[in-house]
Amino acid sequence: MSEQTPQHDDLNEILRLRRAKLDTLREAGVNPYPYSFKKTIHVSELIETFDSVQENDEHQGPEFSIAGRIVSIRIMGKAAFCHVRDEFAQMQVYVQKDKVGEQVFNLFKHFDISDWIGVRGTAFVTKTGEKSLRALEVTLLSKSVYPLPVVKVSDDGTVHDAFTDKESRFRQRYVDLAVNPENREIFRTRAKIISAVREFLDQRDFLEVETPALQPLYGGALAKPFSTHYNALDRTFYLRIADELYLKRLLVGGFERVYEIAKDFRNEGMDRYHNPEFTMLEFYQAFADFEDVMNLSEELFRFVCVKALGTTVVTYQDKTVDFGKPFRRVRFFDLLKEATGKDLLGVELKELVKLAESHGVEITRDMGEGKILDEMMKALVRPKLFEPTFIYDYPLSLSPLAKKHRDEPRLVERFQPFALGFELGNAFSELNDPIDQRERFDAQRRLKEAGDLETQPVDEDFLRALEYGMPPTGGMGIGIDRLTMLLTNQDSIREVILFPQLRS
RNA sequence: GAGAGCGUAGCUCAGCAGGUAGAGCACCGCCCUUUUAAGGCGAUGGUCCCGGGUUCGAAUCCCGGCGCUCUCACCA
Missing domain, CATH: 3.30.930.10 (Bira Bifunctional Protein; Domain 2)
Structure with a gap:
């Protein structure tokens, strides 16, 4: 067994369980990697137009299809909430057993944070006032077999799973972008x-x-x-x-x-x-x-x-x-004059070295006059340049x-x-x-x-x-x-x- | 290139007078049809970066390597 091609036995438990889910889904006749989905609206657009498209008391209303990645799940027996995030925004989805059917609901229970799904449903507001989509149909679009650390913040401000390590963020920029959409x-x-x-x-x-x-x-x-x-x-x-x-x-x-x-x-x-x-x-x-x-x-x-x-x-x-x-437009030598009180144009190298050193500018012996002037500029002038100049x-x-x-x-x-x-x-x-x-x-x-x-x-x-x-x-x-x-x-x-x- | 610090579970971290590893979240099982860190009960999970050394015993101490972060020096 080489490191590059880990065998099933080498995977840690989480990965093994995720792969087992793939098999479960396939046995149930679900393709975990289908070819396309008819998305009809961005979540951000749906949120903007929300007030005019909400369902009525009988849960009747215009239907929308959103698609995105699951970033949180809360399953409660015969119903579940999850948040689905697409490129520009995220929205809560309410999945009820008697709306999507027992078969789909049981499949949904196998879905994980980081899976891509498509949801067709109607718009409604929950008791707590969150704009949500009531699911009529949920489709798996891509199953993830590696867990995504999605950031959570609790009421007391505690942050869980913040993906902040710079090395990891840059090496796995796909995770950074997925988890830190900002x-x-x-x-x-x-x-x-x-x-x-x-x-x-x-x-x-x-x-x-x-x-x-x-x-x-x-x-x-x-x-x-x-x-x-x-x-x-x-x-x-x-x-x-x-x-x-x-x-x-x-x-x-x-x-x-x-x-x-x-x-x-x-x-x-x-x-x-x-x-x-x-x-x-x-x-x-x-x-x-x-x-x-x-x-x-x-x-x-x-x-x-x-x-x-x-x-x-x-x-x-x-x-x-x-x-x-x-x-602001200002001459190179005028700025140095402001900083040193002297006009440095044409000043001899020896003199320049002395002057630089007296202002605490670190220079080395191999520097020519241009280089020294540049060093003085960097040390004495540039740190103070904030206004466009x-x-x-x-x-x-x-x-x-x-x-x-x-x-x-x-x-x-x-x-x-x-x-x-x-x-x-x-x-x-x-x-x-x-x-x-x-x-x-x-x-x-x-x-x-x-x-x-x-x-x-x-x-x-x-x-x-x-x-x-x-x-x-x-x-x-x-x-x-x-x-x-x-x-x-x-x-x-x-x-x-x-x-x-x-x-x- | 130099100095300082860091590398422990999927993520964020604790543990370090040397005694064989822990938390929160994630994940798994059961209960729960308006929750939002959902909740309750239970379970699992680790080449403690790598290689040497000291020791009865090393995540912990020492040496070397790899990687990262910050500061300083150079180029934009």
Whole structure:
């Protein structure tokens, strides 16, 4: 007997009894796994229209067929109550022996919490005032052979069977969603966010495209990639860390507005803000600069909030902000000046190190000035950024794919939106000067040779594309998972990904 | 990657000066045709994460492994 295929004898008693029930049902001529059911109404709809469809004193009234999973049962001799939960709501069902017949009633006694059933019946209110369905016919739709821990709350507030262990919830997400239906709402909101993004961009003539996830060379971000072996070509391929370089090739090809909502993969640790595969929106607009993109993204955030939440007011943990108000717009170096009292643009590396240390920012010797500035930003400024804010005009060294600032060559035309402590995206006037781009790649190569593991490799084909000419372009990336965390008030990325990565 | 904590019944947990495992809910049987943690009576259920060690004896102590959680560091 192997572990993978447990024999009957290996099953614990509960599972053995459930399987025996299957046999009992089959012997009684019942198929525990029939093919379909004619459901006529959602429970939620029935509840909404309840008052106008209730039966009369003779139990006569319009008949409805609901279908769902049994989440509680109370059997009392010749009658029984159970709650049936479908996708959006649950409703009590009253099963009486003299209404459904002795045969069906006896079968019903073999039903369990977690079984799927269909019920045809009439609407009525119980003595205790609960909207219920009086069963005329009960049909088994799928028998469960494993018990589902359905949450129960007693009058004194004691909670039984709460399925709260995070590991179990994520490993067995099907149980989590079945038992904690409120968690389904997170994924409904997530779906609304994504469809709102599509609606917004489609309305503005952006073309949705698909670019390779499997790439011979990775790029578009500074991150470690997953690598794999492509047998037919006998060479290493990478899972994309970003789709940026492919989308820009499309601008060279003549598409003026493109976007992609794609899974990116980064070979790095996981924690409450990081999952190795995550969803990224990137969009590019020809003839636009970063300021145009700033304006556009402000509208986008507003649109998504309204579509997903019905309001621009977003509460996250203990903070509330309004995305309907104009975002604060502030320069990178002005924020640092606020925090340190000094203008750090052009400050020597030595001086910068001293300054960072004097403010308690932890830095290491191998950090360049861009990295140190970024660390200071993270430590001194970002924790205080709650109101929606665009930070713009970033130091050159942090951004190998962004265009130099039109007035200040030590800066790039880049901005990042922040709100409620979240970094929500990254955007810039895209670098389209092939000579400058090659210099930036070379600088990245030197960093790599110096030991930096997260550098942008030189992409010759991308350079050639730029040599053919890319129009001036503004582009942006937005992390969909984090946006979802923000809009669903979740403190872990795992809560907004249906099947987050876990060690196996 | 580092530190702290955790892993016992289907679920949530208790037990740990080392003596052979317990509660609530779920599950099973009987009674009960308006209950809702239904109730009453009764019963069952466990490789105490895995592997070593100490011991007459380990869920409990020690070592190693696996997994999870939280915090910190890095990338979005």
